[in-house]
Amino acid sequence: MAKAKVTMEVGNDGVAVITFVNPPVNALAIQIFAGLKEKWNEAAMRNDVKAIVLTGYGGRFSGGFDINVFEKVHKTDDVSLLPDVSVELMTNIMEDGKKPAVAAVEGLCLGGGLELALGCHARIAAPRTQLGLPELSLGVLPGSGGTQRLPRLIGLPKAIDMMMTSKPIMSEEGEKLGLIDAVVPSKELLKVARQWALDIAERHKPWMRSLHRTDKIGSLSEAHEVLKLARKQVKQTARNMPQHFACLDVIEEGIVHGGYNGVLKEAKVFEDLVLSDTSRGLVHVFFAQRATSKVPNVTDIGLKPRPVKKVAIIGGGLMGSGIATSLVLSNIFVIIKEINPEYLQKGIKTVEANIRGLVARKKLQQDKANKAFSMVKGVLDYSEFKDVDMVIEAVIENVPLKQQIFIDIEKVCPPHCILASNTSTIDLNVIGKKTSSQDRVIGAHFFSPAHVMPLLEIIRTEKTSAQAILDLMAVGKTIKKVPVVVGNCTGFAVNRTFFPYAQSAQFLANLGVDVYRIDAQIISFGLPIGPFQLQDLAGYGVAIATGKEYSSAFPDRIFKSPLLDLLIKSGRNGKNNGKGYYIYKKGEKARPDPSVLPIIEESRRLTNIMPGGKPISITDQEIVEMILFPVVNEACRVLDEGL
Numbered sequence: 001m002a003k004a005k006v007t008m009e010v011g012n013d014g015v016a017v018i019t020f021v022n023p024p025v026n027a028l029a030i031q032i033f034a035g036l037k038e039k040w041n042e043a044a045m046r047n048d049v050k051a052i053v054l055t056g057y058g059g060r061f062s063g064g065f066d067i068n069v070f071e072k073v074h075k076t077d078d079v080s081l082l083p084d085v086s087v088e089l090m091t092n093i094m095e096d097g098k099k100p101a102v103a104a105v106e107g108l109c110l111g112g113g114l115e116l117a118l119g120c121h122a123r124i125a126a127p128r129t130q131l132g133l134p135e136l137s138l139g140v141l142p143g144s145g146g147t148q149r150l151p152r153l154i155g156l157p158k159a160i161d162m163m164m165t166s167k168p169i170m171s172e173e174g175e176k177l178g179l180i181d182a183v184v185p186s187k188e189l190l191k192v193a194r195q196w197a198l199d200i201a202e203r204h205k206p207w208m209r210s211l212h213r214t215d216k217i218g219s220l221s222e223a224h225e226v227l228k229l230a231r232k233q234v235k236q237t238a239r240n241m242p243q244h245f246a247c248l249d250v251i252e253e254g255i256v257h258g259g260y261n262g263v264l265k266e267a268k269v270f271e272d273l274v275l276s277d278t279s280r281g282l283v284h285v286f287f288a289q290r291a292t293s294k295v296p297n298v299t300d301i302g303l304k305p306r307p308v309k310k311v312a313i314i315g316g317g318l319m320g321s322g323i324a325t326s327l328v329l330s331n332i333f334v335i336i337k338e339i340n341p342e343y344l345q346k347g348i349k350t351v352e353a354n355i356r357g358l359v360a361r362k363k364l365q366q367d368k369a370n371k372a373f374s375m376v377k378g379v380l381d382y383s384e385f386k387d388v389d390m391v392i393e394a395v396i397e398n399v400p401l402k403q404q405i406f407i408d409i410e411k412v413c414p415p416h417c418i419l420a421s422n423t424s425t426i427d428l429n430v431i432g433k434k435t436s437s438q439d440r441v442i443g444a445h446f447f448s449p450a451h452v453m454p455l456l457e458i459i460r461t462e463k464t465s466a467q468a469i470l471d472l473m474a475v476g477k478t479i480k481k482v483p484v485v486v487g488n489c490t491g492f493a494v495n496r497t498f499f500p501y502a503q504s505a506q507f508l509a510n511l512g513v514d515v516y517r518i519d520a521q522i523i524s525f526g527l528p529i530g531p532f533q534l535q536d537l538a539g540y541g542v543a544i545a546t547g548k549e550y551s552s553a554f555p556d557r558i559f560k561s562p563l564l565d566l567l568i569k570s571g572r573n574g575k576n577n578g579k580g581y582y583i584y585k586k587g588e589k590a591r592p593d594p595s596v597l598p599i600i601e602e603s604r605r606l607t608n609i610m611p612g613g614k615p616i617s618i619t620d621q622e623i624v625e626m627i628l629f630p631v632v633n634e635a636c637r638v639l640d641e642g643l
């Protein structure tokens, strides 16, 4: 990787083009800011420079501030490692400087990158450039004036939405909103930006300082209403996220006391947030997610992923149809095999419903949906398996059935075909035992709903070849999942880590703690639903089947509760039949079902673990710890065993 640097070239037209160079995403490292300051000051001083164009090297403007610096701050607790650029560089030198500056943005323009562009006096973009302020997803807020300048350019509601969701928009939308002054073909980007900068210098175009604008913000009372609504939404969607509330406070400061005061408060709050536990956690997640794409002896031995164009899914149930949906949405041809026309029809209909759901939620355009519909085909036998590149078996968790399927597919598929199973618990060596192709046997564990959840757990055995692992990782990336390669054990890494979660919840319920209180505390801690509602959603059959696997694999740390059996006996099966710990009615929110309480009482009577026969007294904090600490312990075991 080239060393981070900033270059400047002054043309005969009197425009200085300042370029920052730090591939692959031109992250704004400390030396980039130092270089920018130096070059900007030089351009300001030189008589032959009339205007400035700011751009990024290699077709990507910038992926934002260098996140490695956050990591260093987290290790040292030393916030002085953060560059102090918001006021001095971006406001005083750039925005209030004596020469006009135009940002020429392309590819990526995120975080601090967009903030640099906002500090310029106009922005020209190439088509489909991503523009966004994703800082909240790292536990911080935009720290270089973004909280102040973005609302002033595009209005409060849209600016708040972009910051709260951390989702980028495209330059075409940016142009409509007033964030971008013109979208031009990539090859004309610099030419147009240069001319634009000269036009500003000669007063043919307005010299706009974003921080001084007020025209898009509306009246104070309107702004208060927008902020009130935003706070209400955050309470529902991110109630434990300090950065969301802090960001709204900082925006409000600028609305009430002016942009400059907003920038000052922003810088102060930014430092506080960098040191928060939330930021430490989310920055860890950022690097950890990327580290998953580097697997020793797989991604570093010069192998190239082979193309996977056609995939067969065996079983068109909830998982199979969800996986099929993911694949066809990424232009991979899918055949779904079922055992009878009725099941097959149901599977195909589920794929169609999944795709239609995305269109209805405006996440997919109709023409792309039509293309996806055309990529899936249902079959009842193996005759179309002769040219598939991968099979993903997604039938019920039944060892003999899976073994037979693997014997069959080994016979009918081409020799390069990857033989994958979507099992969530069963040992892959057992599944592939009766084949002689164990180097091609691999786990492809998706999470329900498979077309929505990003995680793809890839399970390797000692015999799985590096090529098969690499191919599945590449498919995972193509279908926009986060593929994580793990070792083979009961429950693999994810469910193995989480089995104590349901166990502890059952343990507490049998100790007399109210199940709805437990769910509420876990939600309040930040999980989307609690353990009992999760059981309702997954169905009790799954919990009982997997529970048996864990009992035999880890007998020394199992709590056996009769509650699920009692629930099933009383005709309950969770969301499936509308009756579980909660009542489920179409179109209504799930609500607690008081008639379940005698069944829980019966379970308590049978387990008889309440001290003195009375419910234990426990604080809310202890509930969270009793449920999640065992999960942390199990995660440590998973790491310790090298899985």
Ligand SMILES: C[C@H](O)CC(=O)SCCNC(=O)CCNC(=O)[C@H](O)C(C)(C)COP(=O)(O)OP(=O)(O)OC[C@H]1O[C@@H](n2cnc3c(N)ncnc32)[C@H](O)[C@@H]1OP(=O)(O)O
Residues within 6 Å of the ligand: 024, 025, 027, 028, 063, 064, 065, 066, 067, 068, 108, 110, 111, 112, 113, 115, 134, 135, 138, 141, 142, 143, 144, 146, 290, 291
């Ligand atoms: C003061 C400011 O307000 C504060 C900030 O700006 S905070 C930073 C805000 N920016 C962000 O959150 C963007 C983070 N980056 C991303 O979302 C994505 O990397 C991206 C959309 C830019 C590119 O995605 P993609 O092309 O898939 O590449 P991806 O694999 O993620 O990244 C490529 C490499 O660049 C690194 N990288 C990406 N953005 C980075 C950043 N802002 N800082 C440091 N490294 C970064 C990645 O770690 C990865 O490194 P690796 O190859 O060694 O693993």
